[in-house]
Each structure stands twice: as C-alpha cells, then as structure tokens.
Amino acid sequence: MGRPKQERAVQTREAILRAAAEVFDEYGYAGASVNRILERAGTTAGAMYFHFKSKEGLARAVMGAQPQTIVPLLDSQGLQRLVDITMIWSFQLQRDPLLRAGVRLATEQSGLQDATSYVEWAQIMADCLVVASDKGELQAGVDPQETAEFVVEACTGMQIYSSVTTGRQDLPERVVRMWHLLLPGIAVPAVVARTEVSPSRVRLPEHAAD
C-alpha cells in the first residue's frame, strides 16, 4: 500500500525540479531565488526541502538530470547511438528547460561549477564507443574515452556558439557538420558510409513542457 502517496511524492519532486530548471534557465544560478522557484512550482518550502537540501542541491539535481532528457529516447547501438545522442540533444536543448538549465548551470563559472556533468556525459558517450570498438566500427588507435571527451567538449562549445549567434536555431545543423568532420578520423570507411547523420532520424515525443 502507500503507493499513491509515493507517486504523489515523485510527482511533486518532478514539478519542483522542472520549476527550478525554468528559473535557473532564465536567471542563472545567482539570480534564481528559492521563492521564485516555489511560486513557479506552486508548492511550499517544506515540500522543497523534503526533496532537496538547498538551492545548491536543487541546482546539482538539475545538472544531473541532463541525460534523462535524452537517453530514454535512444534505440540504436555503437557509433550510431553516439551520433543519435548528439542529434537528439541538439533538438532537446531548444525545447526542454531541464536540459537547458543543466547546460547553463554547468557552463557558468559560478561557485557551483564542477566536473560531474561533463564526466557523466563523457562516460555515457565512451560506453557507446566501447560497443562501437567491439563491433569493429572504429579505426585502429581510436581511444573511446579520449574521443568521448572530445565530443563532449565540442558539443559544449557548439551550443555556446549557436546560442550567441542564432539563439540555438542552427544547433542541429552544427551537429551534422561536426560528424562530417569527425567520422573520417574515427570510423572505418564502411561505417562512415552507413552512419546516418540527419535531423530527420530524430523523432521526439510530445513534451509535457510544450
């Protein structure tokens, strides 16, 4: 028993997390007040502190939630999966406040900035590249970990560049260009030829926040 209560708790936590993401996305870490987050979530300070210890704890949860906005949407393996992660990311960053806030908090040079979300993304991508390596998709000498870190770096800078020049409108296009430049140095020719790098691969579900 007690299931409905537990479900409500999960829903409340999610509502607070989404509200916090919207406020962090709009105002940054320093500019986001707990009161504004509570107002946006339509909840009480007690409920918030039950789930998150502090504004910092809330911000860390938002940063840590980035992968959950993308990973459940994947159904490919190996190098194609890595390409799909970056492609879906480029679309979700235009529409999902949870991902957008996570990225803003992680790139701001506030006291909050640490390596966690970068290292987590690199791990997720390295896992794809280890599978790719086992499947014989990679060229000899390509290191999954180093390559994964480079893709995280490139995506991090790419979203900043796209953000300041086009408000992220051309982000998917920039991801496509990255893969056209990178694939020949990473994959064996047959895999370069068959890997699909196209926005049309991405089918995003209708989103609660829309």
Next chain:
Amino acid sequence: MGRPKQERAVQTREAILRAAAEVFDEYGYAGASVNRILERAGTTAGAMYFHFKSKEGLARAVMGAQPQTIVPLLDSQGLQRLVDITMIWSFQLQRDPLLRAGVRLATEQSGLQDATSYVEWAQIMADCLVVASDKGELQAGVDPQETAEFVVEACTGMQIYSSVTTGRQDLPERVVRMWHLLLPGIAVPAVVARTEVSPSRVRLPEHAAD
C-alpha cells in the same frame, strides 16, 4: 612632437586593460568593481574614463584583445598556422590574464555575452583555411568557414572541460588529441603526415605578467 605623451597614454591604456583583465578573470563581470580595477592599475577614474567609456566598454576591450595575445607569435601558414594558433592559445590560456579574462567574459551568460569574439576567432581561423585551400592542403568539399567555426566551438568547450577537470593543466594535450581526430577529415594525406601537432613547436616569449 608630443610622442612621449602619446606613448604614456598607450602605456596607461595597456596597464588599465591588464588590471581589468586580472580582476575580471578572478571575479567575473558582475563581481568586478571599477574601484578594484583602478586600485590594481594604480590609476585614477579620470584616466580610465579617458580610455574606456564604462565597465562594459572595458570588458568588451578585454574580450576583443584575445587575438593580440596569440597572433603576433605566429610564423606559419595555412593549416599549420591554424594548428599553431590553437596550440599557442592552450599555453597562453594558462598564463596570460588578458586571454583568460577574455575567455571567461565570453563564456559567462551575463548580459554582456555576444557573438563578437566568437565570430572574430572564426574569421582568423577561416583566413588560415582559405590559404590552406589555395595551397591544396584541404580535402575536396571542406568548407573553410564551417570548419573554422567548428574549431572555435571545440576549443571553447575544451577549455571549459579542461578547466573543471584539471584547472587547464591538460589543455595542450587536449588540443593535440583534437587535431589527431580532425586532421584526417580535413586535410589531404600528405598534409596530415607533415602537419606538426606538438607542444614542443611552441616557443613562448617571456611574459610581462610572469
């Protein structure tokens, strides 16, 4: 005549710019006060406002000064020049407050952030790639402008990744890895083979700030 006076003005401007860079590097844009900058520069508000209209004007000058910390140190052409820019940048970012502050101001999502310094870097890099293209160094279909923008994006994210994981200690190494991944997709094989990607190419002058 009047040359010495003009020289003193140039020196004062440079001293204010360097002091501002140190303060912006340490405190970010919002945290940097004009008083602290004046104290650091050992100059008066009058002298500062003679050269820069406002704190914002000063910050924009710092952001715009990034290339002058690198470009005068180059003596190569084409693709090698592009590689050298990124290699020297990775070392200067560890030791030149003017470059470091420019990068911090350009990546902070403050009201100040705009596309100028990104677009300027992309232009400097695209110029190298146009020369490379004229010299037959690039593979067919490689677009100088798009490739230059991708290198700016990758370097932007790379310095953040390196900063949060190793305090920028491994930045030169990450630049080397980038070129090993990128060159095969950009350059013709003979140029891939002869392009030097090594920290030992870089000979930095003794620096005034050291």
